[in-house]
Amino acid sequence: MKFLSTLSLISLLLITGCGSSDNDEASSAAKQAPGSEFTAFELEHGIGPITEEITISTDDLEKIEKGRLIFDSKCASCHQMTERFVGPALGDVSERRSDAFIMNMILNPSDMARKHPEGLKLLAEYMTPMPFQNVTEEDARAITAYLKHVAEQP
Numbered sequence: 001m002k003f004l005s006t007l008s009l010i011s012l013l014l015i016t017g018c019g020s021s022d023n024d025e026a027s028s029a030a031k032q033a034p035g036s037e038f039t040a041f042e043l044e045h046g047i048g049p050i051t052e053e054i055t056i057s058t059d060d061l062e063k064i065e066k067g068r069l070i071f072d073s074k075c076a077s078c079h080q081m082t083e084r085f086v087g088p089a090l091g092d093v094s095e096r097r098s099d100a101f102i103m104n105m106i107l108n109p110s111d112m113a114r115k116h117p118e119g120l121k122l123l124a125e126y127m128t129p130m131p132f133q134n135v136t137e138e139d140a141r142a143i144t145a146y147l148k149h150v151a152e153q154p
């Protein structure tokens, strides 16, 4: 609902800006409205290298083990599974976020925290920007498989 009213505000700004010399002002005002510069896909799945919905399988135990090892060495200093730490608890993150969102957060954390409405909210809450951990897309996929596997455990 909030999103819809933001959208109508933006259209109003765009319509009133049209044809006048304040066009630039109107579009920069529209950009400042949360979410306005993002597509529906980006709002749900984040911004970064993953631009399509994906479903990562949790059948590949080797990949899950690889993800666990990377998580322990590059993420566990800030993230625990059940408790809030430097960053949010991640044991249930795959129930809250899509696979693409998790991967974009891992692969593009600074843009997520500086520009994306969900990233901005997280940064406001945790006050620390998540640094890029120098992981490849394959690594991010393995970590995401591991996080989904953890969420599936009873």
Ligand code: HEC
Residues within 6 Å of the ligand: 071, 074, 075, 076, 077, 078, 079, 086, 087, 088, 090, 093, 096, 097, 102, 105, 106, 109, 113, 119, 122, 123, 124, 126, 127, 128, 129, 130, 131, 133, 135, 143
């Ligand atoms: C230096 C601390 C730090 C490290 C290391 C770190 N993170 Fe984060 N992470 C954060 C913080 C803080 C946030 C909240 C967003 C922000 O402030 O940028 C976050 C947010 C996230 C989110 C979004 C959670 C949500 O609720 O939507 C995911 C997913 C995530 N991190 C995964 C990882 C993974 C996977 C790694 C390892 C590759 C990692 N993080 C490494 C601090 C860290």
